Amino acid sequence: MDFMGRMHEPSAGATPIASFDLRAAKPSRIATLILFVLCAAPPLGCGAAELRVGTASIDITPDQPVALDGQFETRISRGVDNPITATAVALEAREGDRVVDQAILLSADLVVFRSPVPPPLRERLRAELPDFDPRKLVLTATHTHTGPVTEEGKYQLPSEGVMQPSEYVRFLVDRLVEVAARAWHRREPGGVSWGLGQAVIGHNRRAVYGDGTARMYGSTSQPDFRGIEGGADHGVELLFFWDRQAELRAVGVNVACPSQEVESRSTVNADFWHDVREQVHAATTTNLAVLGWPGAAGDLSPHWLYRKPAEERMLKLRGLTRTQDIGRRLAREVLDVCALSRRELRTEVPFAHHVEELVLPARKVTEAEVEEARKEIEALKQKGDTSRRTAWHEALLERYRTQGAAPTFTVEVHVLRIGDIAIATSPFELYQDYGTQIKSRSKALQTFVLELTGGWGGYLPSSRAVAGGGYGAVVQSGRVGPEGGQVLVDRTVELIHGFWDTPTRMQPQP
Numbered sequence: 001m002d003f004m005g006r007m008h009e010p011s012a013g014a015t016p017i018a019s020f021d022l023r024a025a026k027p028s029r030i031a032t033l034i035l036f037v038l039c040a041a042p043p044l045g046c047g048a049a050e051l052r053v054g055t056a057s058i059d060i061t062p063d064q065p066v067a068l069d070g071q072f073e074t075r076i077s078r079g080v081d082n083p084i085t086a087t088a089v090a091l092e093a094r095e096g097d098r099v100v101d102q103a104i105l106l107s108a109d110l111v112v113f114r115s116p117v118p119p120p121l122r123e124r125l126r127a128e129l130p131d132f133d134p135r136k137l138v139l140t141a142t143h144t145h146t147g148p149v150t151e152e153g154k155y156q157l158p159s160e161g162v163m164q165p166s167e168y169v170r171f172l173v174d175r176l177v178e179v180a181a182r183a184w185h186r187r188e189p190g191g192v193s194w195g196l197g198q199a200v201i202g203h204n205r206r207a208v209y210g211d212g213t214a215r216m217y218g219s220t221s222q223p224d225f226r227g228i229e230g231g232a233d234h235g236v237e238l239l240f241f242w243d244r245q246a247e248l249r250a251v252g253v254n255v256a257c258p259s260q261e262v263e264s265r266s267t268v269n270a271d272f273w274h275d276v277r278e279q280v281h282a283a284t285t286t287n288l289a290v291l292g293w294p295g296a297a298g299d300l301s302p303h304w305l306y307r308k309p310a311e312e313r314m315l316k317l318r319g320l321t322r323t324q325d326i327g328r329r330l331a332r333e334v335l336d337v338c339a340l341s342r343r344e345l346r347t348e349v350p351f352a353h354h355v356e357e358l359v360l361p362a363r364k365v366t367e368a369e370v371e372e373a374r375k376e377i378e379a380l381k382q383k384g385d386t387s388r389r390t391a392w393h394e395a396l397l398e399r400y401r402t403q404g405a406a407p408t409f410t411v412e413v414h415v416l417r418i419g420d421i422a423i424a425t426s427p428f429e430l431y432q433d434y435g436t437q438i439k440s441r442s443k444a445l446q447t448f449v450l451e452l453t454g455g456w457g458g459y460l461p462s463s464r465a466v467a468g469g470g471y472g473a474v475v476q477s478g479r480v481g482p483e484g485g486q487v488l489v490d491r492t493v494e495l496i497h498g499f500w501d502t503p504t505r506m507q508p509q510p
Contacts, residue, residue, distance in 0.1 A: 048348040049093035049100040053241045054187030055250040055289040057087045058179040060108060060172055061268060062148055064163040067155050070111040070145030070263060072387040074155040076162055077148075081262075081269040084109035084147050085277075086176055087289045088183035089241055089250045091418070093351035101353045103136045103416060104180050105252065107291040109259075109270040110141040112427075112456040114151045116169050117176075124177045129184050135355045137180065138414050138425060140453040142292040144271040145263035148172075155388065190243045192349060194421045194446055195341035197236035197333030201272075201326055202257030202300035204228045204432070206465065206472070214468025220306045229468060230299050232256065233432055236333045237295070237448045239421065240341055248288060251280070251334055254448040256295035256432060261302045261323050272302065275327025280334050296435025296449045298428065298459050298472065302326060349419035352499050355412070358491055362407035363481030365400040373397060373476070396476045409479045412454035415492060417499035420445035424492045425453035428460035428478065434485050441493045443500040460485050 061083045068075040086108040093100040122134035148168045149155060157164065206229035207218030214229050237254035259271035270277075273292040280290055302322065304311050315325055373393040380390045399407075416423040422444035428451055435449040458478030465473040466482060475481075480488075 047095075048350055049095050050348055051190060051192060051346075051351060052090075052092040052094065052187040053190030053192075053243065053249065054090040054183040054185065055088065055241060056179045056182035056186065057085055057289050058175050058182075059083050060086050060175050062163050062168055062171065065161065066148040066163045066168055066268070067157050067165065068146055068266065068268070069149040069154070070143075070147075070260070072389050072392070074157070074387075075266045076157075077146075077266060077268050079267045081146075081265070081267045082274040084144065084268060084270045086179050087250070087291050088179045089252070089289060089291060090180070090183040090187045091351070092187055093349075099131075101136075101351055102132060103138060103353045104132065104184060105138045105140075105291060106176065106180060107140045107142060107293060108176070109144050109273060109292070110147045110150065111143055111145055112141045112452055113139045113454070114456055116152075116166070117150055117172065118455065120169075121173050121176050124173060125180060128177055128181050132184055136353055138416075138450075138453060139455075140291075140293055140425070140450055142271070142273050143258035143260060143294055143429075143452055144269065144273070145260045146265050146267060146269035146271060148268070156386070188244055189347065190241065190249070191246070191345045191347040192242065192418055193240045193341035193345045194419065195238050195240075195337035196446060197238055197337045198234050199236050199255070199329040199333050200234050201236075201255050201302060201329060202232050202234075202297050203302070203304060204230045204232050204299055205301045205303060205305065206230065206299050206468065206470065207305060208468060212468065213470065214465065214473070215470045216472050217303065217305070218470075228305065229464060230432055230462070231436075232300055233295060233297075233435065236330065236337075237293075237421075237446060238334060238337045238341070239418070239423075239448065240338055240345075241289075242345055246345065248284065248338065250289035250291065251338070252291040252293055252448070253330060253334060254293040254295050254450065255330065256297045256435065257300055257302055258294050258297055258429070258452075259292065259302075261326065272323040272326040272330075275323045276330045276334075279327045279331035283331065283335055293448065293450050294452055296430040296432050296438075296451055298431040298451070298461065299465060300432055346419055350499070351416075351418055353414065353416045354495055354498075355414055356491075356495070357410050358413045358488065359408050359410050360480050360484035360487050362403070362409040362479050362484065363475055364407055365396060365403060365475055369475050370397060370400045392476055399479075409457065409484065411457055411480075411488075413488075413492065413495075414454060415495040415499070417444070417496075421448060422446075422496045422499065423448040423450060424496060425450045426460070426488060426492075427451075427453060427455035427457040428480065429458065429472070430460050431462045431465060431485070433462040433464075434460065434489050437489045438492050438496075441489075442496045444496060447496070460488070
């Protein structure tokens, strides 16, 4: 394919494909451009099995004002900018009548999946879908900071005129059960393909200064600014799901950036994932399910730390908002890579899904950190602060009181093999260094690293971030530090390698 989207001559042995120009094609034609091209694959560690695919999406927008999650200050929604949604893709691999493995991949426009949501959701699915193992439900939050709060007591809320968090959780669980069940019941023989795009979306958000300290969203114009703490990952990992008619039904878009461009608003908003869906749907079909998968991006965001006037000028010239521009960039990659990866659409692939409760060494709270927290609490009280900052510091004092000699933190980890690609999850705002390690060491052709999946563990900072300090790196920001981060990386890589080294599915760690 050239840069215009036109197909060149197929390689020897491939099924010929007609010329196609993305610029001139109508959306209806893009939606039907797919052909099955069955490619011979080299021997793989897991045996190939027939794949069954089902997809569904559902609106999870509240019909009343709600408290919005993700900031220290209390915000009550004053309307809805655009809908927030949940999307599910059900996968089942079969060898004849034997089920090899299964998964339901579910992504939702929430800041995180807080503890009140997964347990009742899995319990409901256990009854609703007796042939599905609810442990194989993979729950990912897009990290929008303009979605509803799902935990009582997190903010001080009025008792009337606002949908309470527990009330929204009941509504949310009903909707998530519905979308997961709908996807599961729709599964039929289908296929997958995958590919890699490139788009500049996320930027490192930690500025470093002459004294060695670092600050999230710190000023880059002051004289003692010395640089940006870490890098960024501009790869866009893409996984496409097809039905038996070779129609595209869903796409998983894994980008190392949380969806928090409009994070300070007081309106319900799916952030840039709404624009991604809108622009992909305009070029394909509104029935296409889009899974928003944030990659390892604890130290990244869509916000610019420098060159802002030039960036804002380009937005003005294009006549786009920032979220629309992000949507443009990601939709372009989805369409481009889709047209390429369809040449290798596969209906029988190695498929395996391992779920593990991984015990990590927790970050131990020191006496010095406790003393600093006490000072901060007193200073906030003197100011009359009414935000969550006081509770944030007080939680650290409780951790110190109960941590013991060797504290641990248990997390839900999923590792999947689908054909030549691996998917690895964690519940943290995972610093990009860890994602780079996993991808670099993985034996998979392509590795998707999903953060904010399977619960919530706070930030997991790198060693250099801990040395620099600041929000996102201090001990209050997360339960696990660099020691636990390395254990997470090593175990994740071990699980991935197990899918390539052995002919059978991984067994749980004793």
